[in-house]
Amino acid sequence: MSEWIPLHLLLQSARPGRTVGALDGAALDHAALLARARRWQAAFAAAEGRDWALYFEDSLAFAAALLGAWSAGKRVYLPGDDLPGTLQALRPHVDGFVGDVDPCWQPLHAAPATDIPATGVVLDPHACRLVVFTSGSTGQPAAIEKRLDQLGSEVEALQQAFGALLAGAQVHGTVSHQHIYGLLFRVLWPLAAGRAIQPRRFFHEDLVAALAAAPSVLVATPAHLKRLPPQLDWAGARGQLRAVFSSGGPLPAQAAADVREVLGIAPIEVFGSSETGGIAWRRCADDAPAWQPLPGVQWRIDDGQLAVASAHLAQGGWWRSEDRAEASPDGGFRLLGRADRIVKIEERRVSLGALEQALCRDAGVAEAQVLVLPGTREQLAAVIVPSDPALAQAGDAERRAFIGRLTALLAQGHDAVTRPRRWRLVAALPVNAQGKPTQALLQALFQKTLPSPQWLACDAATARVQLVLEPDLGAFEGHFPEVAVLPGVAQLDWAIRLGREAFDLPPRFLRMDALKFHHVARPHDVLMLQLDWDAARGVLGFRFSSDHGIHASGKVLFADAD
Known part of the structure; x- marks a missing residue:
């Protein structure tokens, strides 16, 4: 069994023979990880600003950048994905971006390997900070700041609870390290315990083979475990799996039974949140047993709601959650649903x-x-x-x-x-x-982006379709805050989409011509869309009109694929 290294001492000195995983297809030992972290430390030290957003696909590349940022005194933000909207929303809060993001964000790169001294670093458990975001499952995602000492306390609790099960196991996962669950289970806990971290994989033949290759632990979510393909040959994996973890939401009883059937092992559910960290766990063997607290976690029931206290929390004292709960005879507790999921509809709870x-x-x-x-x-x-x-x-x-x-x-x-x-x-x-x-x-799922079309006429060259602008159309939202107006881009999109339904349009869009917007269209308007297709020239003409006159008109040119 590998020696346990507290998180704040991971960069103190290299541990010979300690493998941390595979990066770019090659084994990576502790010394090589420290060398990569020092390159990131040098890059961050030379960069202005305290707050940096990290997004990496590979967990070990991410780990090196994270440790390097902390050792340079930076606070790290973890976006849940690299979508332009996500990064744009984060832009006012950070000084820059690092990792696998589009070059337009001008990401910071690690310093060259030359001339970087191989000196050890002891991280400050209270000064090293990380900002994660809630999933948004009960509302808008919220930013949660974590200190290194909180994260260290949690991985030590996980090791105390489950470490004996995982001796010598390599870590596979279907959950991203950009979320607190994946960060703990797929990066920080394995680094501290000396377990090899494998690249992110999903449920397909490659994962089946990887799980069968060596003693393994699978870190997953209910959404992934519910989709285990039973037709694959899991026999080899069943002989090597030491544990299957599930978190991020309740695991349905049928899904737990399917995991036991397919993988031959009862999954371990871990209950917690971004705010509280891990709270409790249970093994889904035959039914849904009560939750048992993780080591170091205290709990009680306050007015029917679960309250917890642990070193994982940002502040001392008790944290009252929005989870309704009751004590069970075996010393654990059972969850009864979310208190914040009681709403009022027409004054009715x-x-x-x-x-x-x-x-x-x-x-x-x-x-x-x-x-x-x-x-x-x-x-x-x-x-x-x-x-x-x-x-x-x-x-x-x-x-x-x-x-x-x-x-x-x-x-x-x-x-x-x-x-x-x-x-x-x-x-x-x-x-x-x-x-x-x-x-x-x-x-x-309930925001319609296109009105239900009523086709009035359609032949090889012309089509007429009626569109009733219902007020709940998604196109009305967010474009003109003061008044609901149908944006021109939506009209152009509808013309092309309905044109493809009416005619056999070539696949490649070339350009727009003679585009004009005459009058605004608003909720409850009844639009008449005239479509004219000139196949010889590859031109789709369109015109939106109503009792108010012409709203928009133009031409769209198409061409065959190259």
């Missing part, structure tokens, strides 16, 4: 969790998420994953019958005001990079 539990009692429902849709009149909506995947793509009649059955089920305990009024059937819940369904992703 509604538990979203209770609605989801009621829906899941129907055998045809694999998963359910209930949310509040904002607007001048808030209303409940439900996103359902049917047990039969084909139902998500079934015809209107079959879908209406299924939703009617669920509505009747809810009517046994909920009146019309406190039941969902809008429904979506999907093959799988939309999830973010951490495998969690967020409010933004769920709400997007």
Whole structure:
């Protein structure tokens, strides 16, 4: 078993023979990791500003940059992804970006390997800071600052609880280290314990082979574990797996049973949050046992809600969570749903969790998420994953019958005001990079981007379609805050999309010609779209009009693929 190294001493001196993982296809030992961290330390020391955003695909490349930033006195921000919108929102809060981001962000690069002294560094556990973001599963993502001493306390608790299971195991994961769960389980804990870190992989043949190659631990989320492909040959992996961890949300009982069947091992669920760190754990062997606190974590029930105290918290004292809970006879606790998921609809208190539990009692429902849709009149909506995947793509009649059955089920305990009024059937819940369904992703399912087209005429060269501008169209949101106006870019997008439905347009967009916007279009307007296709010239002409006159017109030129 490798020697345990506290996180603040990782850069103190190289440990001969200590492998930390594979980087760029080659084994990386502790000395090489320290050398990379020193190159980053030199780069950060020469860079102005305290706050830097790190985004890396490879966990060991990330680890070297993180340690280098800390040793240079920088505070590190971890964006959950590298989407332009995410980085743009982070831009006012950081001095620069590092890692696998687009060159337009002018990322900082590690210093050359020459002339960098091989001196040890002891990190200050209280001065080294990291900012992570909540997943946004219950609202907008929030920034949470963590100190190195908090992170160190948590990995020591994990080692005390599970270290004996993982001796000699290499770490594979399907969750990103850009989130607190992946950061702890796939980077910081393995570095401290001397476990080899493997590149991020997903569920396919390569992962099956990798898990079978050596003693392994799999770090995953419920979203990933629910999609284990049973048709693959997992026999080799079953002989090598030491543990399967799941966190980031509740693991359904059926998914836990599937993991036991496919991988031959009961998954270990870890419960916690970005704010609190790890709180408790349970092994899903036969049923859903009570949660047992991690070492060093105290808990109690305050007015029906779980409160915790531990060295993982940013401040001393007790933290009262939004999780409703009750004590169990075995000394643990059971979770009863989120207190912050009790909402008011037309002055009526509604538990979203209770609605989801009621829906899941129907055998045809694999998963359910209930949310509040904002607007001048808030209303409940439900996103359902049917047990039969084909139902998500079934015809209107079959879908209406299924939703009617669920509505009747809810009517046994909920009146019309406190039941969902809008429904979506999907093959799988939309999830973010951490495998969690967020409010933004769920709400997007109900934001129509194109009105339902009513085709009035269509032949090889012309088409006419009527579009009713409903107020809840997503195109109205965010463009003109003072008044709802249909933006021109939406009209152009609709013309092209509907043009492709009406005609066999070439695949390559060339340019726009004669584009003009005459009058604004607003909610409740009824637009008439005239489309004219000149196949010989590759020109699609369009014109939007209504009782108010012409709104927009222009031409779009297309060409065959190169």
